[in-house]
Each structure stands twice: as C-alpha cells, then as structure tokens.
Amino acid sequence: MENEFDSLTEAVRKGQRDKAKEIASRLLESENPADILNAILTAMAQIGVRFKAGEVFVPEVLVAARAMNSVLEVLEPVLVKSGLQPKHCVVIGTVFGDLHDIGKNLVAMMLRGANFKVVDLGVNVSADKFLSAAREHNADIVALSALLTTTMPSMKNIVDVFKKSGIQAKIIVGGAPVTQDFADKIGANGYSKDAASAADLCKRLVA
Amino acid sequence: MKFSVLCCDIFKDDIVLMSEKLENKPLQIESFKAESHLNPDKMRDVVCGKLSGFSKENDRILLIFGLCGNAALGLRSDDFELVIPRVHDCRGIFFGSSAAAMDFTRNNPRAFFASPGYISAGLLPSEELFKKTKSRYLSEYGKDSADILMEAFLGQFAAYDEVFYMQFHESENSKRACMECAKFMNWKFREICANNSLLSDALQMRIDSDRFFILPKGKTLKASYDEKIFNI
Ligand code: B12
Numbered sequence: 001m002e003n004e005f006d007s008l009t010e011a012v013r014k015g016q017r018d019k020a021k022e023i024a025s026r027l028l029e030s031e032n033p034a035d036i037l038n039a040i041l042t043a044m045a046q047i048g049v050r051f052k053a054g055e056v057f058v059p060e061v062l063v064a065a066r067a068m069n070s071v072l073e074v075l076e077p078v079l080v081k082s083g084l085q086p087k088h089c090v091v092i093g094t095v096f097g098d099l100h101d102i103g104k105n106l107v108a109m110m111l112r113g114a115n116f117k118v119v120d121l122g123v124n125v126s127a128d129k130f131l132s133a134a135r136e137h138n139a140d141i142v143a144l145s146a147l148l149t150t151t152m153p154s155m156k157n158i159v160d161v162f163k164k165s166g167i168q169a170k171i172i173v174g175g176a177p178v179t180q181d182f183a184d185k186i187g188a189n190g191y192s193k194d195a196a197s198a199a200d201l202c203k204r205l206v207a
Numbered sequence: 208m209k210f211s212v213l214c215c216d217i218f219k220d221d222i223v224l225m226s227e228k229l230e231n232k233p234l235q236i237e238s239f240k241a242e243s244h245l246n247p248d249k250m251r252d253v254v255c256g257k258l259s260g261f262s263k264e265n266d267r268i269l270l271i272f273g274l275c276g277n278a279a280l281g282l283r284s285d286d287f288e289l290v291i292p293r294v295h296d297c298r299g300i301f302f303g304s305s306a307a308a309m310d311f312t313r314n315n316p317r318a319f320f321a322s323p324g325y326i327s328a329g330l331l332p333s334e335e336l337f338k339k340t341k342s343r344y345l346s347e348y349g350k351d352s353a354d355i356l357m358e359a360f361l362g363q364f365a366a367y368d369e370v371f372y373m374q375f376h377e378s379e380n381s382k383r384a385c386m387e388c389a390k391f392m393n394w395k396f397r398e399i400c401a402n403n404s405l406l407s408d409a410l411q412m413r414i415d416s417d418r419f420f421i422l423p424k425g426k427t428l429k430a431s432y433d434e435k436i437f438n439i
Pocket of ligand 1: 102196300
C-alpha cells in the first residue's frame with residue numbers, strides 16, 4: 001500500500017487527473033481517507049517547493065492543482081459520510097482589480113481538505129461582496145488573496161469595512177507579495193505564506 | 208555625475224538608443240533576463256549580484272524596473288546611490304507613470320501589450336514559443352501529461368483578447384511580429400503611443416522625488432504599499 005500512496009502523490013504532481021482519481025478510489029476501499037488526503041497534500045507541497053525554486057512553471061502548478069481537485073471530488077463524500085462534516089466556514093476571494101486565482105484556488109482546496117466549508121467568490125471581488133457573503137454564510141473567516149502590489153491597498157480597505165460593519169469574522173490575507181508585516185499594519189487577523197500553512201492558520205483561528 | 212544603468216532586458220535596446228543622444232552617457236548598461244520577473248525572489252538575487260559588479264567610479268546606479276512583485280524589496284548598496292522610478296512594474300515605465308498604467312489596465316482589462324524590447328525578450332506568444340513549450344513538456348513528462356500541460360499553458364493567455372503594440376522605439380520588425388501574434392492568437396491588433404518621458408528623464412538625470420525614489424548609500428529599500436510605492 002505504501003507504494004500506492006507514493007503513486008498517488010506522483011500522479012497528482014504530474015497532473016494525471018484520471019490516474020490520480022483511479023488510485024484514490026482504489027485506496028478508499030481499504031485505507032483511511034485522511035491518509036489519502038495526506039498523499040495529495042504532499043504532492044502539492046512538493047510542487048510548491050519546485051515552483052519557488054524556479055524548476056517548474058505555472059502550468060505545472062495548475063495541472064497538479066486540477067488533479068488534486070479531482071481527487072478531492074472522490075474524497076469529499078466519504079469524508080462527509082464518515083461524520084467529518086465541516087463546522088466552520090471560510091469565505092475566500094481575490095481582491096478587486098486582481099485576476100490571479102491559482103494560489104487562491106490552492107488555498108481553497110487545502111481548506112476543503114482540512115474540512116472547512118469554503119465559499120469561493122472568485123476573482124476581482126469588492127469589499128461589499130465579501131461583506132454580504134460573510135453575512136449570508138455566517139463566515140468564521142474571510143480569506144483575501146492579492147498577487148499585485150497595486151491591489152494590496154484594497155486589502156486594507158476591506159479590513160476597515162469589516163471593522164466598521166461589526167461582523168465578527170476573522171480576516172486573513174495572503175498572496176506572493178503579501179507579508180506578515182503588511183498584515184499587521186493593516187490590522188488583519190492572520191497571514192500565511194502558502195496554502196498548507198493557511199489551513200493550519202485557519203484551524204488555529206477557530207480553535 | 209557618473210552613473211550606470213541596471214535594467215530589465217525589455218528596456219535594454221530602448222536605453223542603448225536613448226543613451227546615444229546623451230551628453231552625459233552612462234558608464235555601463237547592464238541588464239538581466241525578463242524571465243526572472245516570474246520569480247521575484249530570484250530576480251532580487253540576480254539584481255543584487257549585478258549591483259555588486261559595478262565599478263566604484265559610479266556615483267549613482269539607475270534601476271530601470273519597478274517593485275515587480277516585491278523583487279526590489281531589500282535592495283541596498285554601500286557604494287552608490289540607487290535611483291528607482293516609483294512604479295509597480297514595467298507598465299509604469301511604458302506608460303510614463305504608475306497611475307497612467309493603472310488607468311490603462313482598468314480601461315483595457317483584456318489587453319496584452321508589447322514593446323520592441325518585450326518582443327525581443329521572447330515574451331510574446333507565438334507559434335515558435337508554443338512548439339518549444341510543447342516539446343519540453345513531451346520530453347519531460349510524456350504524451351498524456353504534455354497534453355494537459357499544454358492546455359494549462361494556453362489557458363494563461365485566455366484572459367486576453369487584444370494586443371497593444373507600444374512603439375517605444377521604432378522597429379518595423381517588432382511591429383510585424385506583434386501583428387503576426389495577433390493573427391496567431393486571434394486577438395485584435397492595436398497600437399498605442401508609448402510615453403517614454405519617465406525613462407528619458409531618468410537617463411538625463413532629471414530626477415525628482417515625485418516620480419523617482421533615491422535610496423541613499425547604506426539604506427535598505429522598502430515598499431510603502433501606497434501611491435509612493437517606495438520608502439526606507
Ligand atoms: C500566473 C501569473 C499570471 C496569470 C494568472 C493566471 C491566473 N488564473 O491566476 C496571468 C497571465 C493571467 C497574469 C496576468 C497578469 N499579471 Co501575473 N503573474 C503570474 C505569476 C507568474 C504567478 C502567480 C501564480 O499563480 N503563482 C503560483 C501560486 C501557487 O502562488 P501564489 O499565487 O503566490 O499563492 C500561494 C501563496 O501566495 C499563498 N496564498 C495565495 N493567496 C492566499 C490567500 C490567503 C488568505 C493566504 C493565507 C495565502 C494565500 O498560497 C498559495 C499557495 O501556496 C506571478 C509571478 C509570481 N511568481 O508570483 C505574476 C505576477 C503576479 N503578475 C504580474 C503582472 C504585472 C500581471 C499583469 C498586470 C500582466 C499584464 N500586463 O497583463 C496581469 C494582471 C491581471 C490582473 N488584473 O490581475 C506581476 C505583478 C507585479 C505587481 N504589480 O505586483 C507578477 C509578480 C510578475 C512580475 N514580477 O512582473 N499573471
């Protein structure tokens with residue numbers, strides 16, 4: 001079985017959607033879904049490291065993310081059946097003026113993997129849209145992504161709008177140009193540098 | 208004032224041409240590959256390496272790039288004053304200011320743009336680039352993965368439906384390449400008058416603190432994340 005987990009990791013890393021789905025379904029017959037989840041998270045972590053090092057480019061990240069998504073489709077019903085229904089909700093989106101969504105999608109997937117209910121508002125999302133979605137879904141956390149330094153200021157605007165609204169949801173920020181320092185400066189409740197640590201951050205914030 | 212230029216290679220030809228007409232010419236024009244912008248941390252390393260290679264004869268080094276996804280953060284020099292335009296990225300240099308670039312992007316959200324330097328750096332999508340990419344995927348990942356990788360690669364261009372040619376310096380070949388790209392990608396071809404005042408003023412040492420940030424020796428460059436872009 002050890003090998004099957006490795007093959008799953010490899011299939012996701014190489015973006016082989018169908019193969020990954022097939023291995024995951026087979027594994028599900030006898031293995032713990034949490035271990036399967038782990039195998040795909042490992043793949044994403046590996047691809048993340050190689051992307052940072054400039055060894056692979058965006059298309060490689062994209063196809064791995066899609067393969068991960070298709071495995072999650074198989075896993076989700078099983079996770080829900082096994083009583084692991086999400087208790088907490090995260091509203092996520094890329095801020096106004098910004099169309100980058102690869103990283104945001106990865107964060108959303110990791111959060112789903114970590115058993116959060118995720119409401120994804122997509123890209124180019126205004127403060128108002130974040131606000132009404134947070135109200136509608138009674139969000140515990142609102143996650144903002146920005147990849148452009150030109151759109152980072154709108155994160156501050158969103159934090160301010162939420163503070164004024166009195167909504168209790170915690171706001172976290174991320175995206176390549178965002179730093180902990182910036183998050184502190186604008187009064188966000190959290191920052192993390194990648195998708196895996198974003199899931200840990202959210203768990204800490206709702207604990 | 209003795210100075211040299213460190214630029215992204217998409218500006219190299221423009222700078223070489225402009226410098227020919229200058230009385231006070233740069234001692235050296237050094238560039239780095241445009242691809243390094245794909246990884247801002249790597250770009251910072253490349254820039255730092257190049258900075259340490261300039262002759263101590265220089266008083267100033269003109270940096271012709273922008274914050275570029277934080278690539279410029281943390282730059283410093285103990286030997287020269289560094290001058291950097293207050294722009295987020297190359298768009299600000301093409302349009303003469305960051306505000307003008309942002310206006311353009313707001314009004315033309317689906318526009319790809321290209322200058323002669325942009326084109327010679329190989330950043331324009333073309334049949335050749337697609338073929339090269341496909342063969343890299345085939346050799347590294349095999350047929351099945353290559354097909355889906357190619358789909359993802361092409362998907363990156365789906366956000367655009369027109370290409371603007373910016374004549375930063377005259378180049379019939381570049382214009383033709385841009386028109387061919389439009390045809391190949393099924394994009395609308397458009398032309399736009401580039402504003403090279405920021406670049407040309409920088410080279411003539413017409414440096415004012417509204418448009419440029421001057422980093423004193425021994426200080427470290429920081430981002431302000433507001434319209435000023437840089438501070439220390
Ligand atoms: C891919 C890409 C694109 C693609 C986007 C495709 C898509 N669907 O997203 C396309 C080609 C469309 C594109 C367009 C543009 N881009 Co672009 N792009 C990139 C690139 C190369 C990679 C981004 C990426 O996907 N990274 C991979 C993912 C996995 O990483 P990530 O996004 O950082 O996410 C991780 C973490 O940051 C974190 N995270 C992300 N979000 C969140 C949220 C929270 C809450 C948390 C906790 C964590 C978190 O977790 C993720 C996973 O680990 C970057 C360069 C770079 N290396 O960052 C430039 C870059 C961001 N782009 C840039 C530019 C300039 C543009 C354009 C303006 C270019 C143009 N002339 O058209 C347009 C802007 C369009 C717009 N209005 O948004 C610049 C930005 C410079 C600046 N001003 O800040 C960059 C930095 C390149 C550069 N140095 O010039 N781009």
